Amino acid sequence: MFKIIKRQEMAEGTVVLNEIEAPLIARKAKPGQFVILKATETGERIPLTMADTDPGKGTITIIYMVVGKSTAIFRDLKVGDSFMDVIGPLGAPTHLDKVGKVICVGGGTGVAVLHPITRGLKEVGNDVTSIIGSRNKGLLILEDEMKSASTRLHVCTDDGSYGHHGFVTDILKETLEKEDIKLVVGIGPVPMMKAVCNMTKEYKVKTLVSLNPIMIDGTGMCGGCRVSVGGETKFACVDGPEFDGHKVDFDELMLRLRAYTIEEKESYDEYCNLQKA
Numbered sequence: 001m002f003k004i005i006k007r008q009e010m011a012e013g014t015v016v017l018n019e020i021e022a023p024l025i026a027r028k029a030k031p032g033q034f035v036i037l038k039a040t041e042t043g044e045r046i047p048l049t050m051a052d053t054d055p056g057k058g059t060i061t062i063i064y065m066v067v068g069k070s071t072a073i074f075r076d077l078k079v080g081d082s083f084m085d086v087i088g089p090l091g092a093p094t095h096l097d098k099v100g101k102v103i104c105v106g107g108g109t110g111v112a113v114l115h116p117i118t119r120g121l122k123e124v125g126n127d128v129t130s131i132i133g134s135r136n137k138g139l140l141i142l143e144d145e146m147k148s149a150s151t152r153l154h155v156c157t158d159d160g161s162y163g164h165h166g167f168v169t170d171i172l173k174e175t176l177e178k179e180d181i182k183l184v185v186g187i188g189p190v191p192m193m194k195a196v197c198n199m200t201k202e203y204k205v206k207t208l209v210s211l212n213p214i215m216i217d218g219t220g221m222c223g224g225c226r227v228s229v230g231g232e233t234k235f236a237c238v239d240g241p242e243f244d245g246h247k248v249d250f251d252e253l254m255l256r257l258r259a260y261t262i263e264e265k266e267s268y269d270e271y272c273n274l275q276k277a
Helices: 024-028 069-076 110-123 143-149 167-180 190-205 250-257 263-274
Strands: 001-011 015-021 036-037 046-049 053-054 059-065 083-089 101-107 126-132 152-157 181-187 207-211 224-227 232-235 242-244
Touching: 001 059, 015 069, 015 190, 024 053, 024 059, 024 083, 024 207, 036 059, 036 101, 046 059, 046 069, 069 263, 101 110, 101 167, 101 190, 110 143, 110 181, 126 143, 126 167, 143 152, 152 167, 167 181, 167 190, 181 190, 190 207, 190 250, 224 242, 224 250
Parallel strands: 101 126, 101 181, 126 152, 181 207
Antiparallel strands: 001 015, 015 059, 036 046, 036 083, 053 059, 207 242, 224 232
């Protein structure tokens, strides 16, 4: 059992942070890697990239948006409760090399995934400009943490309620035009990552993205997390989750992510109704 020692609701209650006791994972985990969690014996296996680790305390931190039944069950766990299973670290870690000027772009809960990568890139000596965004100020997460992890930070909101009024790609374009950028890391909703990659391709800047396809076992056996990268089939769980964004078939990824939309909504509604009864 993996006890929750901290719980925090973020982004107007739609996003939840859990700090979990998992000492073996905390000692081995590297930026970019993920874990698979299960709340109960009959629960669904959910892959989540770690937002932070503390080897000294023996804890890992996950941040997730409540979008279906399984994440709703996660949300209902309190401090002192436990996840039945936490498996990891899984996936290939981020290659943290000193390359010069780097831009890290995050949207929504993708900022949680981006945070340890940004910090790692800065720690190895890169000049890191971070750009994070959300639909409005209330949905923004980890602003202070990203500011600390970056050389400089820009914040964007779609509605203009905070920071730059517009998309993260607005600031990205301005920075690409002014600076000699060697690497861009983009993590967030698939349409955002696609837009980032389309832009950086014009400037011929290497771009990494972290993909979140449907995943089952997380060890490369089931093939559920397959994605098309450069015309080849890759498994996000073992070949990724990070890939060259200029080679990813984002349209196929979006179609696969919508495969169970109806069933997910029905399951979530049923769970919520049971909780109210």
